[in-house]
Amino acid sequence: MSAVAALTIFVVAYVFIATEKINKVKVVLIAAGLMAVLGLIPGSEVFFSEHEGVDWNVIFLLFGMMVIVGIVKQTGLFDYLAIWAAKKSRGKPYRLMVMLMLITAVGSPFLDNVTTIMLVAPVTVVVCNRLRISPQPYLIAEILASNIGGAATLIGDPPNIIIGSRAGLTFNDFLVHMAPIVVAIFAAFVLLTRVLFRKSFEYHPERVAAVMALNERRAITDMAMLRRCLAVFALVVVGFCLQTVIGLDPAIVALVGAGLMLLVTNADVNDVLEEVEWPTLIFFFGLFVMVAGLVHTGVIGAVGEFTATAFGDNYLLAATSLLFGSAVFGAFFDNIPYVATLAPIVQGITDGIADPAISDALWWAFALGADFGGNGTAVAASANVVAIGIAARSGHPISFWQFTKYGIIVTIWSTALAWLYVWLRYFA
Known part of the structure; x- marks a missing residue:
């Protein structure tokens, strides 16, 4: 009964999130509260357990x-980049979108897709405001590009x-194993966006002319502060890349970098905290508690075990199930x-396989499905939630279905191409 109750609460909450009848932060907090009151989460362990x-x-x-x-943001760097991007693209909508997607996709494998989105999304809003065009299509394209590009590396x-x-x-x-298919899929995605967003491209020569006349260097309000910010940010990037060497979690690197940047720039803490997307953080908190209810009551584990026992020694079927199953469940949960919950089950399967190449193939199928499934819906990945939060804060809200109608299309064809890659490289 507890599993049924947890699943019911999750599904009902998800319907409210998808239909946007009630603010999503209210929904997840109410759902998380119900999970706690009904004893569907592991009590106080929900604050400490890695998997629940x-x-x-x-x-x-x-x-x-x-x-x-x-x-x-206080240095004017985002305004500078916005004017620069607008001038380089000459205001041509598709060219601008490709440029922003390329920046996102190249940065995501090395900064992680969430960090890249947090840096590029504000620039996108500014450049679109300068050109007086809707930023939503550009933000959606960047989110999709970030989830594709981030799949290429361990930290992406x-x-x-x-x-x-x-x-x-x-x-x-x-x-070696993920980057080749990621590059191929991103190249195809760039072409696909020409079709997906064709009705959203706006070009107004008179507005472009006004932007072309701007001097981007004048947008920088404090060059000395910008230099200090970039120096600290470079250290943060190095910390991300050397995670396995220095032994620090990316969260610790980010927190230390934030503290150091506050120290060296002498920025006003209250002003900086006003820029934090608090609703987004609270939404993640509530969502994690909701998923903890599904984990604790055995819903997700039962799905994983059923999948694991369904294909026996047919490893191509196993890879196919992991790839498509992860894309579907990763999109909704x-x-x-989802990955934290299923990873032990996948490990149990791979430990019984004598051939290490086949064993690794199952992990790659699992990773590709989970990463590309992150494009499935508006709440499927951290980058999605963060970018949508930035869009709402800037006065350009992106609805659940506005994102999802594009995300589903990209998820389906990218997952299909990933399956073809896994089959040809590891099983053909």
Whole structure:
């Protein structure tokens, strides 16, 4: 009965989130409260358990990067980049979208997709405001590009960090096995956006002319502060890349970087904290508690075990099930807690396989499905929630279905291409 109750609460909450009848933060807090009152979560352990509770690493990584972005914003850097991007693209909508997507996709594998979105999304809003065009299509395209690009490396997408830790896979392993298909899918995605967003492209020569006349260098309000910010940010990036060497979680690196940047810039703490997306952080907290209810009552575990026993020694079927199953469930349950829950089950399957190449193939199928499933819905990945929060805060809200109608299309064809890649590389 507890599993039925947890699943019912989750489904009802998800319907309210999808229909946007009630603010999503209110929905997740009410749902999380019901889970707690009915005893469907592991009590106080929900605050401490790695697999059945709130993932504080994600929460504090987001908080740290929000503080960093809030400080950098005060220097005028985002206005500078916005004017620069508008001038380089000459205001041509598709060219601008490709440029912003390329920046996002290249940054995501090395900064992680959430951090990249937090840096690029404010620039996008500014440049679109300058051109007086709707930023929603550009933000949606960037989110999709960030989830595709982030799949390429160990640190590019949070689920990859979990998988790499559980499977003993290195940064170079991800580059060798994941990067080729990610590059191919991103190239196809760039072409697809020309069709997906064709009705959204607006070009107004008179507005472009006004932007072309601007001097981007004048947008920088404090060059000395910007230099200090960039120096600290460079250290944060190095910390992310050397995670396995220095032994610090990305969340710790982000928090230390935020504190150091506050120190060296002498920025007003109250002003910076006003830039933090508090509703987004609270939404993640509530969502983690909701998923903890599904984990604690055995709903997600039962689904995973059923999948694990269904394919026996047919490893291509196993890879197919992991790939498509992860894309589907990762799209609806948030791919971070989903991967954290299923990773032990996948490890149990792979431990019984004598051929290490086949064993690794199952992990790659699992990772590709979870990463690309992050594009499925508006709440499927951290980058989605963060970008949508930034859009709402800037006065350009993106609805659940406005994002999802594009995300589902991209998820379906990217997952299909990923399956073809897995079959050809590991089983054909």
